[in-house]
Amino acid sequence: MKEYKYGFVTDIESETFSPGLNEQVVEQISEKKGEPSWMLDLRLKAYRHWKTMKEPRWAAVNYPQINYQDIHYFSKPVQAKKTVQSLDEVDPELIKTFERLGIPLSEQKRLSGVAVDAVFDSVSIMTTQKKTLEKHGVIFCSMSEAIQNHGDLVKKYMGTVVPYRDNFFAGLNQAVFTDGSFCFIPKNVRCPLDLSTYFRINQENTGQFERTLIIAEENSYVNYLEGCTAPMRDSNQLHAAVVELIALDSAEIKYSTVQNWYPGDSKGQGGIYNFVTKRGKCLGKKSKISWTQVEAGSAITWKYPSCLLQGDESVGAFYSVALTHDHMQADTGTKMIHIGKNTKSTIISKGISSGKACNSYRGLVRIMPKAKGARNYSQCDSMLVGDQSRANTFPSIDVQNEQGTVEHEASTCRVSEEQLLYLRSRGLDMESAVSLLVNGFCKEVFKRLPLEFSVEAVKLIEMKLENSIG
Amino acid sequence: MIQIENLFVKAGERSILKDLNLQINPGEVHSIMGPNGSGKSTLFKAVIGHPELSVSGKILYRNSADQQYENLLNKSPVDRALEGIFMAFQHPVEVPGVNNFNFLHTSFNAVCKHHGSAEMDEKEFLKFAESKLDLLGLDKKFLYHPLNEGLSGGEKKKNELFQMAVLSPTLSLLDELDSGLDIDSIKMLAESLKKMKNKQNAIVLITHYHRLLAEVKPDYVHVLVDGHIKETGDYSLALQVDQTGYDKWM
Numbered sequence: 182m183k184e185y186k187y188g189f190v191t192d193i194e195s196e197t198f199s200p201g202l203n204e205q206v207v208e209q210i211s212e213k214k215g216e217p218s219w220m221l222d223l224r225l226k227a228y229r230h231w232k233t234m235k236e237p238r239w240a241a242v243n244y245p246q247i248n249y250q251d252i253h254y255f256s257k258p259v260q261a262k263k264t265v266q267s268l269d270e271v272d273p274e275l276i277k278t279f280e281r282l283g284i285p286l287s288e289q290k291r292l293s294g295v296a297v298d299a300v301f302d303s304v305s306i307m308t309t310q311k312k313t314l315e316k317h318g319v320i321f322c323s324m325s326e327a328i329q330n331h332g333d334l335v336k337k338y339m340g341t342v343v344p345y346r347d348n349f350f351a352g353l354n355q356a357v358f359t360d361g362s363f364c365f366i367p368k369n370v371r372c373p374l375d376l377s378t379y380f381r382i383n384q385e386n387t388g389q390f391e392r393t394l395i396i397a398e399e400n401s402y403v404n405y406l407e408g409c410t411a412p413m414r415d416s417n418q419l420h421a422a423v424v425e426l427i428a429l430d431s432a433e434i435k436y437s438t439v440q441n442w443y444p445g446d447s448k449g450q451g452g453i454y455n456f457v458t459k460r461g462k463c464l465g466k467k468s469k470i471s472w473t474q475v476e477a478g479s480a481i482t483w484k485y486p487s488c489l490l491q492g493d494e495s496v497g498a499f500y501s502v503a504l505t506h507d508h509m510q511a512d513t514g515t516k517m518i519h520i521g522k523n524t525k526s527t528i529i530s531k532g533i534s535s536g537k538a539c540n541s542y543r544g545l546v547r548i549m550p551k552a553k554g555a556r557n558y559s560q561c562d563s564m565l566v567g568d569q570s571r572a573n574t575f576p577s578i579d580v581q582n583e584q585g586t587v588e589h590e591a592s593t594c595r596v597s598e599e600q601l602l603y604l605r606s607r608g609l610d611m612e613s614a615v616s617l618l619v620n621g622f623c624k625e626v627f628k629r630l631p632l633e634f635s636v637e638a639v640k641l642i643e644m645k646l647e648n649s650i651g
Numbered sequence: 652m653i654q655i656e657n658l659f660v661k662a663g664e665r666s667i668l669k670d671l672n673l674q675i676n677p678g679e680v681h682s683i684m685g686p687n688g689s690g691k692s693t694l695f696k697a698v699i700g701h702p703e704l705s706v707s708g709k710i711l712y713r714n715s716a717d718q719q720y721e722n723l724l725n726k727s728p729v730d731r732a733l734e735g736i737f738m739a740f741q742h743p744v745e746v747p748g749v750n751n752f753n754f755l756h757t758s759f760n761a762v763c764k765h766h767g768s769a770e771m772d773e774k775e776f777l778k779f780a781e782s783k784l785d786l787l788g789l790d791k792k793f794l795y796h797p798l799n800e801g802l803s804g805g806e807k808k809k810n811e812l813f814q815m816a817v818l819s820p821t822l823s824l825l826d827e828l829d830s831g832l833d834i835d836s837i838k839m840l841a842e843s844l845k846k847m848k849n850k851q852n853a854i855v856l857i858t859h860y861h862r863l864l865a866e867v868k869p870d871y872v873h874v875l876v877d878g879h880i881k882e883t884g885d886y887s888l889a890l891q892v893d894q895t896g897y898d899k900w901m
Contacts, residue, residue, distance in 0.1 A: 594747050594748075597744070598702070598703075599744045600744050600746050602701065602702065602728060603740065603743065603744045603746065604746070604754070605727070605728045605729045605732070606699050606700075606728045606729075606731075606732050606737075606738060607732055607737075607754070607755075607758040607814065607818070608729060608732035608733045608758050608761040608762050608765070608818075609729065609754075609757055609758055609761060610729050610761070611729075613757055613761065617749050617753065617754060617757060618746070618748070618749060621746075621747075621748030621749040621750065621753075621797075622748045624748075
């Protein structure tokens with residue numbers, strides 16, 4: 182297997198808590214961040230509730246018991262300050278790290294049209310382009326900063342989409358989250374830049390628990406991108422993030438992820454355990470939320486970006502490509518909960534499984550009694566490469582009124598040696614052959630991604646598949 | 652163009668071709684005849700480099716008269732294709748989601764690139780591909796169809812012919828390209844092969860039916876039985892086979 186390109190470790194002095202979790206650790210995290218008491222109260226409530234919960238085991242993934250007392254719950258580079266005003270205040274090692282990851286933070290090298298929040302282990306290093314955004318009234322900052330400076334907004338919305346009682350990992354996250362991104366798009370504003378967060382895990386045995394909250398007020402629009410990588414390590418690392426999106430009347434949020442956490446080596450050693458709760462609430466009339474994800478990393482992926490379609494005529498969408506290779510396991514899908522009238526949702530899921538990997542789609546479409554005229558269209562396709570890979574589809578449909586329409590299509594195909602030989606015998610090298618197959622299969626999802634992201638995603642999937650075929 | 656010397660081919664433990672020798676020159680049309688399981692398709696697969704065969708002996712090939720002969724055995728199926736070897740598959744595989752046009756365009760440009768000639772953009776290639784469809788009298792629907800997916804047996808064969816016309820290979824190995832075709836289509840196939848044939852290329856046909864041979868009139872006919880070429884002759888040998896079968900060689 183070709184090397185995982187982002188597998189390097191940054192040698193930097195970090196302040197890291199001893200492993201283990203109890204109320205004192207929760208208090209210490211809150212204290213480190215200088216949080217107001219309401220935030221600490223929320224963390225403690227979540228922690229106490231979490232202690233009564235059991236880790237879910239219903240997903241089609243296998244992994245050894247996680248010992249939550251072995252994990253470091255806080256780690257930050259010693260140099261990192263709470264908020265930086267300019268790049269001069271950021272440790273050059275960190276700037277170098279993000280440059281190596283293709284995320285230049287300096288003014289000259291920055292990607293045009295994108296504002297970046299760079300998160301390293303437990304803390305946000307810096308957020309670029311803040312001034313431009315402020316002019317339009319857009320708030321884009323680290324969650325820590327938002328709790329300090331925009332406490333009223335955070336207090337009003339945090340936990341309204343994913344409450345701490347929702348599930349085991351969401352409960353844990355609410356108790357110990359360390360940072361993440363906060364976005365607020367005011368009424369009638371079309372966000373002038375794409376907003377992007379880049380998550381980097383560096384420290385060994387450290388859990389990463391970020392919390393992202395995006396609020397789009399009436400008639401606003403935002404395009405949000407998320408990327409993630411981690412060093413290659415023999416041990417597994419836990420990543421349990423929560424993302425909440427809220428769209429008010431006629432607002433639109435497009436959320437795209439390219440997830441490339443370290444997946445472990447070819448024998449299944451190491452890799453990130455990715456247990457993530459992402460949910461959007463279409464609170465307002467005619468609001469829209471779409472999730473587009475390319476899941477190409479992690480040893481275990483447990484992730485179901487979902488939409489609560491509460492406002493009448495609101496629209497939810499989920500476009501997903503999930504690739505598993507070697508010993509990776511992915512159990513991913515979505516929930517579309519139709520609450521308001523004439524709500525619509527679309528689900529397009531493409532799973533590619535190669536080597537000894539397992540790839541499952543798990544979805545729920547629920548049409549509530551008052552959601553008259555609700556419609557859903559789901560399409561779930563699986564592609565198997567080689568003869569040892571597996572794919573599952575677990576769709577659930579629950580229609581509680583007679584005026585709802587649900588359509589579901591599913592297919593499975595296997596890439597055979599025969600197909601590859603056929604393409605190669607027409608002069609296509611392995612790269613072009615795989616690229617043709619993958620592009621054909623994933624076209625509908627790739628075309629939803631912002632352009633640069635789409636190019637990256639195509640390359641990423643091709644590279645990973647080539648390794649497992651060739 | 653191609654010299655096959657002392658070729659032994661095994662599929663797993665089973666010996667299929669045993670000491671086979673064959674020479675093909677530019678401008679020639681050959682036909683290989685033989686009973687089922689005699690090794691005809693295996694011979695083609697060995698020439699294109701099928702990964703599941705173990706092959707020993709020599710397959711010497713050159714794409715044009717000004718080149719040196721090279722042994723193909725060390726070359727990948729991709730390199731052999733780029734050097735002008737084309738096989739029309741007996742059972743073309745379905746490749747869902749891959750559009751015929753994109754596939755052929757990629758393939759065509761790969762060949763151009765290999766020979767250092769100019770690649771075509773989408774627009775130019777569309778024109779070129781349509782001209783080939785016209786030449787063969789084929790429907791334009793072939794262009795944007797997913798590669799072989801859901802096509803009938805006969806349509807798949809026509810799609811192989813279309814690919815051959817687009818790639819204009821030096822050596823074309825046609826494995827039962829006529830089976831599954833109706834009478835009119837076999838005529839069309841024969842006409843098309845005559846149009847594509849020239850002094851620089853060569854065509855080898857595997858067929859069980861006399862009809863195609865009667866139209867194309869091969870220069871050489873080989874009878875392949877039990878992994879050996881038992882007899883080589885001209886077109887009259889094909890007539891003989893058609894009347895008396897293979898008993899004589901078995």
